[in-house]
Amino acid sequence: xxxxxxxVHTATGCRSCELALLDIHYQVQRLNRVADIVYWPxxxxxxxxxxxxxxxxxxxxxxxxxxxxxERRMAEQLRAKSRVMVALGACAGFGGMPGLANLVKETGxxxxxxxxxxxxxxxxxxxxxxxxxxxxxxxxxxxxxxPPTQSLVWSALQGVLxxxxxxxxxxxxxxxxxxxxxxxxxxxxxxxxxxxxxxEKAVCASCSRVKxxxxxxxxxxxxxxxxxxxxxxxxxxxxxxxxxxREGCGGLCTGVGIPCRGCFGKPEAVYDPGxxxxxxxxxxxxxEKPQKIDAVVDQFLDLAGTFYRYxxxxxxxxxxxxEKG
Amino acid sequence: MQTVTIDPxxxxxxxxxxxxxxxxxxxxxxxxxTAPRDVAGMARGRPVEELPRILAILGAAHHxxxxxxxxxxxxxxxxxxxxxxxxxxxxxxxxxEHLQKIYFLLTAWEHPFRELRQxxxxxxxxxxxGALPDEIMHAxxxxxxxxxxxxxxxxxxxxxxxxxxxxYLKEDAYLRLADIAEQCxxxxxxxxxxxxxxxxxxxxxxxxxxxxxxxxAHAALAPPSGDVTGGAVVxxxxxxxxxxxxxVEEIGSKISVHRExxxxxxxxxxxADGWPGLSSGQPQGLFFVGPLxxxxxxxxxxxxxxEEERQRMxxxxxxxxxxxxxxxxxxxxxxxxQAAERMADLYQKQNLIGxxxxxxxxxxxxxxxxxxxxxxxxxxxxxxxDRDGIVTELKVLDTATANNALRCLVxxxxxxxxxxxxxTRQETKSRMEIGLLPF
Numbered sequence: 166x167x168x169x170x171x172x173v174h175t176a177t178g179c180r181s182c183e184l185a186l187l188d189i190h191y192q193v194q195r196l197n198r199v200a201d202i203v204y205w206p207x208x209x210x211x212x213x214x215x216x217x218x219x220x221x222x223x224x225x226x227x228x229x230x231x232x233x234x235x236e237r238r239m240a241e242q243l244r245a246k247s248r249v250m251v252a253l254g255a256c257a258g259f260g261g262m263p264g265l266a267n268l269v270k271e272t273g274x275x276x277x278x279x280x281x282x283x284x285x286x287x288x289x290x291x292x293x294x295x296x297x298x299x300x301x302x303x304x305x306x307x308x309x310x311x312p313p314t315q316s317l318v319w320s321a322l323q324g325v326l327x328x329x330x331x332x333x334x335x336x337x338x339x340x341x342x343x344x345x346x347x348x349x350x351x352x353x354x355x356x357x358x359x360x361x362x363x364x365e366k367a368v369c370a371s372c373s374r375v376k377x378x379x380x381x382x383x384x385x386x387x388x389x390x391x392x393x394x395x396x397x398x399x400x401x402x403x404x405x406x407x408x409x410x411r412e413g414c415g416g417l418c419t420g421v422g423i424p425c426r427g428c429f430g431k432p433e434a435v436y437d438p439g440x441x442x443x444x445x446x447x448x449x450x451x452x453e454k455p456q457k458i459d460a461v462v463d464q465f466l467d468l469a470g471t472f473y474r475y476x477x478x479x480x481x482x483x484x485x486x487x488e489k490g
Numbered sequence: 491m492q493t494v495t496i497d498p499x500x501x502x503x504x505x506x507x508x509x510x511x512x513x514x515x516x517x518x519x520x521x522x523x524t525a526p527r528d529v530a531g532m533a534r535g536r537p538v539e540e541l542p543r544i545l546a547i548l549g550a551a552h553h554x555x556x557x558x559x560x561x562x563x564x565x566x567x568x569x570x571x572x573x574x575x576x577x578x579x580x581x582x583x584x585x586x587e588h589l590q591k592i593y594f595l596l597t598a599w600e601h602p603f604r605e606l607r608q609x610x611x612x613x614x615x616x617x618x619x620g621a622l623p624d625e626i627m628h629a630x631x632x633x634x635x636x637x638x639x640x641x642x643x644x645x646x647x648x649x650x651x652x653x654x655x656x657x658y659l660k661e662d663a664y665l666r667l668a669d670i671a672e673q674c675x676x677x678x679x680x681x682x683x684x685x686x687x688x689x690x691x692x693x694x695x696x697x698x699x700x701x702x703x704x705x706x707a708h709a710a711l712a713p714p715s716g717d718v719t720g721g722a723v724v725x726x727x728x729x730x731x732x733x734x735x736x737x738v739e740e741i742g743s744k745i746s747v748h749r750e751x752x753x754x755x756x757x758x759x760x761x762a763d764g765w766p767g768l769s770s771g772q773p774q775g776l777f778f779v780g781p782l783x784x785x786x787x788x789x790x791x792x793x794x795x796x797e798e799e800r801q802r803m804x805x806x807x808x809x810x811x812x813x814x815x816x817x818x819x820x821x822x823x824x825x826x827x828q829a830a831e832r833m834a835d836l837y838q839k840q841n842l843i844g845x846x847x848x849x850x851x852x853x854x855x856x857x858x859x860x861x862x863x864x865x866x867x868x869x870x871x872x873x874x875x876d877r878d879g880i881v882t883e884l885k886v887l888d889t890a891t892a893n894n895a896l897r898c899l900v901x902x903x904x905x906x907x908x909x910x911x912x913x914t915r916q917e918t919k920s921r922m923e924i925g926l927l928p929f
Contacts, residue, residue, distance in 0.1 A: 188644075197603045208501075210919065233526075263528070265536075266532060288751075386537060390850040421657050423656050466878055471540075
């Protein structure tokens with residue numbers, strides 16, 4: 166059976182997602198047992214012209230948000246050539262942190278092509294808004310995270326290549342994923358289109374911290390004193406987005422005492438992560454009088470930048486409604 | 491005017507290409523970054539305590555310098571175990587980021603996805619010992635595990651916060667760290683021996699890169715050879731003499747940023763000299779940072795294996811300062827050894843425990859600044875905040891900006907060096923990629 170062909174590309178981002186593919190370490194040099202990597206500019210230096218010559222790609226891993234006209238063109242070209250398109254990481258999946266720039270009307274002194282200057286070195290046009298890959302082309306799978314964890318990357322490789330592999334590897338990968346994905350992988354077929362290679366519930370479901378159903382009177386910020394014990398951060402008054410974020414990381418951030426900021430995007434059951442957070446937090450206020458509630462509400466700062474830290478372009482329902490008119 | 495675009499370049503943090511233009515007898519090379527990063531757009535308006543996490547998008551060391559800037563903003567001093575934990579993480583980043591560049595270098599000759607069995611068959615055309623990429627990948631995996639233990643995650647660490655770190659390590663982590671440190675030093679030694687013999691020594695492939703050099707002023711924290719954090723920035727001219735010295739807090743006013751319309755990557759220069767433009771002479775005002783800039787002070791290193799390697803380098807290519815691509819690769823090896831030696835020390839349990847790991851801030855200032863020697867060189871953060879601690883202004887010096895002028899000049903130098911030999915487009919591309927990799 167011919168090996169599958171893989172392409173890897175990053176648009177606006179930090180390369181961590183591409184490097185996450187390398188972080189499978191010992192498996193790196195064995196990748197060619199199951200796949201031929203035919204296009205990877207960062208690691209192989211594949212020229213863009215190569216893409217025109219490639220007839221079809223089995224699986225494309227696309228990382229990074231879309232910020233320039235060139236990146237949009239690349240996304241469209243790779244989509245057209247690829248049987249399976251995977252959004253790798255939070256930037257491709259949801260817009261990521263670069264998407265926070267959408268909150269700023271003036272984006273600063275970004276240079277743009279200057280026709281009066283040296284025309285041999287024109288820059289690609291910068292788009293007015295940062296977009297996630299999922300807003301630019303149809304995406305078949307998403308591997309969330311900033312960056313995706315090693316186990317999820319390996320799971321996704323096994324899953325989308327549909328090649329199985331060593332039983333131990335397969336069991337390791339499938340054990341981290343919901344049943345329907347694990348079953349597909351065990352059968353050597355690709356999981357259903359639209360699958361997100363992560364859990365189905367919220368981070369809270371796998372967070373190791375203890376929830377005591379306590380309520381708080383004032384908001385704490387991470388630089389202030391809070392208990393270093395294993396108690397739920399939200400119940401300590403810290404804004405933690407775990408309740409509005411898809412699980413799969415195993416509570417990586419909360420496990421080290423740092424509040425979740427939502428790099429896995431929202432779970433399926435949540436419509437809007439910001440709205441979910443507002444509901445979740447307000448239900449834990451220990452205040453009943455309007456003045457007291459107002460006082461607590463006033464302590465929250467930068468809600469958009471916090472609740473949509475990694476997802477503003479794609480998961481903020483309010484912005485999407487405005488855009489659609 | 492005939493132009494050739496070399497696009498894309500491998501191993502670049504930002505998407506980059508080189509445009510070569512034949513203008514008479516002298517080719518002109520333009521190194522262009524084609525996408526903006528705009529960290530200011532991401533960071534302005536955020537609560538300041540979020541910045542170490544947000545700015546880690548520029549590299550893991552930015553998380554640490556961000557936490558240092560918060561220490562200053564909030565007027566707190568982290569307790570010794572927290573300082574050691576941060577330093578242990580930083581040394582781990584030195585080790586892993588330098589080794590990663592070395593791994594990339596090896597893939598210049600060896601396809602990264604070729605199996606070892608096949609690599610063995612192709613060994614005749616590759617100067618790289620067959621098992622070396624796998625060994626380096628193994629050491630990288632270990633170092634990343636160490637970074638994840640210390641920083642919560644290896645790629646975008648989390649645990650450095652205002653006044654210290656967010657948590658103590660678990661008991662089993664100390665044992666694992668000791669195990670990792672024990673394996674990293676021999677791995678670094680083996681990599682250094684193999685690379686020196688196979689690539690760097692006279693007559694080997696990288697020896698030719700001794701000719702590709704851009705003598706330029708260089709900046710590092712003082713004392714660069716001893717500590718990675720310091721109180722002053724020292725700028726030395728290409729001859730090695732001290733040209734300027736200023737406090738970390740002054741970096742924002744002493745170093746300015748220039749923008750050109752043909753690249754998204756700004757250029758750092760010394761404010762006092764003004765922007766001199768890019769020319770292949772020794773323009774006043776331009777400087778570079780990084781491993782070579784640190785070693786160019788010529789001082790002995792404090793760890794034995796790294797100092798031994800530094801002496802080997804001096805014996806082979808002469809005393810510091812150096813400016814060549816070959817020297818820059820050698821500097822990576824020396825610093826990887828140094829990092830492995832320091833990891834062995836800092837990973838000791840007694841350095842990471844104590845009665846407290848965090849000093850809780852009692853007040854908030856309006857300005858926080860900090861600088862750090864990251865694996866790729868000097869980096870700097872400056873935050874201004876309003877009374878709620880919301881970021882109103884920030885200045886960030888990253889190594890892509892600090893070294894942009896040098897990298898452009900290296901690209902130009904490589905283009906010029908190709909005139910006589912008329913290399914193919916693929917050869918030119920490969921030369922550009924190798925030449926830019928260590929900076």
